[in-house]
Amino acid sequence: MKKYIWAVICFIVCHVLPAKAQYAGSYPMPDGSGTLRLGITGNGQDRWLKTNDTLMKESLIIRHILLKDTQGFILEVTNHSLPDSIRLVWALGGFDSPTPSTDIAPETCRDNIFNIEGHQITVYHGKIMHLRVTQALVPPHIEVRLCDGNQQETPMTLFTSGKKTDAPVFCSTSYIPQGETVYFCLYKPNRQADYAYYMLPELVQSLKHRP
Amino acid sequence: MKILIHILFALLGCSHLSAAIYNVKDFGATGDGTHIDSEAINRAIRKAASGGGGTVYVPAGEYACYSIRLASHIHLYLEQGATLIGAFPTPTGKYDSAEPNSHDTYQDFGHSHWQNSLIWGIGLEDITISGPGTIYGKGLTREESRLDGVGNKAISLKNCKNVTLKDLNMFQCGHFALLATGVDNLTITNLKVDTNRDGFDIDCCRNVRILACSVNTPWDDAIVLKASYALGTFRDTENVTISDCYVSGYDRGSMLDASWQLDEPQAPDHGYRTGRIKIGTESSGGFKNIAITNCIFEHCRGLALESVDGGSLEDIVISNITLRNIVNAGIFLRLGARMRSPEGTPVGSMKRIRISHVNAYNVDSRYASIISGVPGAIIEDVSLSDIHLYYKGGYTQADAVNPVPEAEKAYPEPWMFGTVPAKGFYIRHARDIFFDQVSFHFEQPDERPLFVTDDAENIHYENIRVNGKKINQ
Numbered sequence: 001m002k003k004y005i006w007a008v009i010c011f012i013v014c015h016v017l018p019a020k021a022q023y024a025g026s027y028p029m030p031d032g033s034g035t036l037r038l039g040i041t042g043n044g045q046d047r048w049l050k051t052n053d054t055l056m057k058e059s060l061i062i063r064h065i066l067l068k069d070t071q072g073f074i075l076e077v078t079n080h081s082l083p084d085s086i087r088l089v090w091a092l093g094g095f096d097s098p099t100p101s102t103d104i105a106p107e108t109c110r111d112n113i114f115n116i117e118g119h120q121i122t123v124y125h126g127k128i129m130h131l132r133v134t135q136a137l138v139p140p141h142i143e144v145r146l147c148d149g150n151q152q153e154t155p156m157t158l159f160t161s162g163k164k165t166d167a168p169v170f171c172s173t174s175y176i177p178q179g180e181t182v183y184f185c186l187y188k189p190n191r192q193a194d195y196a197y198y199m200l201p202e203l204v205q206s207l208k209h210r211p
Numbered sequence: 212m213k214i215l216i217h218i219l220f221a222l223l224g225c226s227h228l229s230a231a232i233y234n235v236k237d238f239g240a241t242g243d244g245t246h247i248d249s250e251a252i253n254r255a256i257r258k259a260a261s262g263g264g265g266t267v268y269v270p271a272g273e274y275a276c277y278s279i280r281l282a283s284h285i286h287l288y289l290e291q292g293a294t295l296i297g298a299f300p301t302p303t304g305k306y307d308s309a310e311p312n313s314h315d316t317y318q319d320f321g322h323s324h325w326q327n328s329l330i331w332g333i334g335l336e337d338i339t340i341s342g343p344g345t346i347y348g349k350g351l352t353r354e355e356s357r358l359d360g361v362g363n364k365a366i367s368l369k370n371c372k373n374v375t376l377k378d379l380n381m382f383q384c385g386h387f388a389l390l391a392t393g394v395d396n397l398t399i400t401n402l403k404v405d406t407n408r409d410g411f412d413i414d415c416c417r418n419v420r421i422l423a424c425s426v427n428t429p430w431d432d433a434i435v436l437k438a439s440y441a442l443g444t445f446r447d448t449e450n451v452t453i454s455d456c457y458v459s460g461y462d463r464g465s466m467l468d469a470s471w472q473l474d475e476p477q478a479p480d481h482g483y484r485t486g487r488i489k490i491g492t493e494s495s496g497g498f499k500n501i502a503i504t505n506c507i508f509e510h511c512r513g514l515a516l517e518s519v520d521g522g523s524l525e526d527i528v529i530s531n532i533t534l535r536n537i538v539n540a541g542i543f544l545r546l547g548a549r550m551r552s553p554e555g556t557p558v559g560s561m562k563r564i565r566i567s568h569v570n571a572y573n574v575d576s577r578y579a580s581i582i583s584g585v586p587g588a589i590i591e592d593v594s595l596s597d598i599h600l601y602y603k604g605g606y607t608q609a610d611a612v613n614p615v616p617e618a619e620k621a622y623p624e625p626w627m628f629g630t631v632p633a634k635g636f637y638i639r640h641a642r643d644i645f646f647d648q649v650s651f652h653f654e655q656p657d658e659r660p661l662f663v664t665d666d667a668e669n670i671h672y673e674n675i676r677v678n679g680k681k682i683n684q
Contacts (some may be wrong), residue, residue: 054315060635111477111481113477113478113479113481114481115353115354115407115430117299117350117351117352117354118299118349119299120348120354121350122354122481124479124481126481127481128480128481128482128626129621129626129627131479131480133479135354146475159306163474163475164474168475189355189356194356194358195360196300196356196361198301198302
């Protein structure tokens with residue numbers, strides 16, 4: 001019984017508390033190479049999620065889980081009660097940020113190169129001859145676009161900003177039916193960390209149960 | 212009676228012809244873009260092969276596929292309106308696994324395996340893939356994932372002979388639109404390729420005709436000759452012609468849809484648009500008897516000839532080339548010592564190279580043009596004649612004293628040298644280099660010297676002009 005209580009405490013410390021600390025609606029890589037920013041659009045709303053956003057307490061259940069085999073994290077997003085008319089907007093950018101940042105600063109986006117293949121986005125960043133690669137896995141999306149990181153006033157401003165830019169940011173919208181869960185994963189790929197989107201639910205389970 | 216006999220023979224002839232054509236829809240393919248049709252297509256191929264060969268006919272429709280396994284004596288024909296679409300892997304739907312290769316440390320994963328492809332063939336003969344249809348590698352990856360079931364090439368051939376690819380459109384094809392390794396008697400004609408990594412990789416192949424193709428590859432090389440160690444032996448790529456081809460670096464997909472976009476100047480390697488014709492980089496084996504003629508480069512990197520893994524690059528003729536809007540060195544010859552080959556392989560050689568009748572306009576000036584071997588391994592017997600290079604210029608006297616690193620083991624790209632101290636040609640570790648009727652034009656003044664040589668012997672200049680004026684060298 002004692003063992004069981006400790007396991008529950010450990011789980012809360014490792015997973016639930018960090019998730020609450022991430023209520024900013026913006027999730028940077030631990031080394032600063034990239035930030036995932038979430039917003040909503042529809043039903044007269046068009047805004048980025050903010051720190052302690054009531055929506056994230058009431059309608060969207062978001063858990064932030066750090067990966068074990070590499071730098072990075074998985075975001076588990078469950079639509080608890082978000083109306084069907086509202087879509088989740090997500091943006092990826094700022095891959096040359098020297099430190100983790102909840103903002104996507106345009107100056108950290110220059111020459112970030114995005115390659116999308118279904119659920120997988122590969123980002124090339126860094127400098128010539130010192131290239132860095134960060135991988136993202138994203139949920140089913142309606143349309144994904146290269147956008148102008150200088151225009152982030154609202155999610156739709158960014159989404160409709162066009163690809164002529166010196167600060168490329170990737171942006172898309174996803175519809176999550178009520179009661180369903182989707183995943184985001186941002187990580188540094190290596191031989192151990194070579195994931196596909198369909199592997200994420202199982203990976204989350206294994207991370208939950210790994211000591 | 213005579214007429215009846217003729218009709219009878221004609222009918223027999225027709226029935227014979229139809230017997231040699233295998234419509235994939237007769238084997239269960241749906242062409243609805245949703246159901247996976249590769250097994251139906253493979254059934255048609257097996258049936259045709261079991262009868263000694265024939266044409267596997269793909270009518271108009273969208274055919275979602277995993278691996279299609281070619282067979283000898285098969286003509287895979289894609290009708291107008293037919294598209295083979297590479298499906299995304301799922302927990303249950305997968306491309307064939309990458310076969311083991313004990314020599315895969317000498318070249319990238321993509322070069323070392325063939326089965327993990329949309330269409331593949333190993334050890335086959337007499338194959339044709341043709342027709343005005345499209346191969347769309349939607350679910351193929353250009354990245355380095357080694358997950359089982361992931362596909363990374365559109366067409367992949369190993370140790371085959373007598374192969375023809377004709378008239379196809381190819382879009383977004385993963386690591387390579389075509390990887391041909393150890394293929395003899397290969398003809399590629401009238402293909403339009405617009406893809407997100409390499410176009411054609413012709414590796415360790417003999418007797419190759421690449422003719423009248425358009426290849427747009429902003430994120431990697433368009434037409435590349437290689438000589439890797441993927442077959443576990445040193446094998447040259449030889450007797451190759453590349454003629455009447457167009458290569459470019461427009462935004463992905465915008466050549467095929469003819470929107471010709473230029474909004475994404477950067478490539479993943481951060482060296483700007485790629486999209487060129489190149490010999491190298493994989494060069495464990497050599498390159499011999501190569502002719503490149505009547506080709507057009509646009510919005511891409513310049514002409515590159517590289518041997519860095521021990522191969523001999525010799526007897527190369529390049530003529531009648533026009534280049535516009537070139538983002539790095541107009542002409543780049545590099546003999547290096549990366550040595551991604553079995554231990555003990557000596558450094559290679561580069562000689563007997565003829566480059567003539569080249570016009571290159573709006574060439575980035577940072578790297579000028581470069582001919583560079585490494586200490587102890589020189590580039591020799593190169594002639595450059597009837598060449599016009601229109602550089603952007605704009606560099607200063609201070610740039611003329613930049614030290615140039617040897618970077619013997621570096622991946623060969625002009626950027627490895629930084630800003631070179633010459634505005635025309637930088638020549639190092641070379642001998643018997645002949646410049647004749649070479650004209651340089653500079654959009655802005657460039658204070659660097661025209662030629663800079665280092666460890667260079669018998670560099671001969673004749674009829675050299677700068678901005679139209681003949682100069683004495």
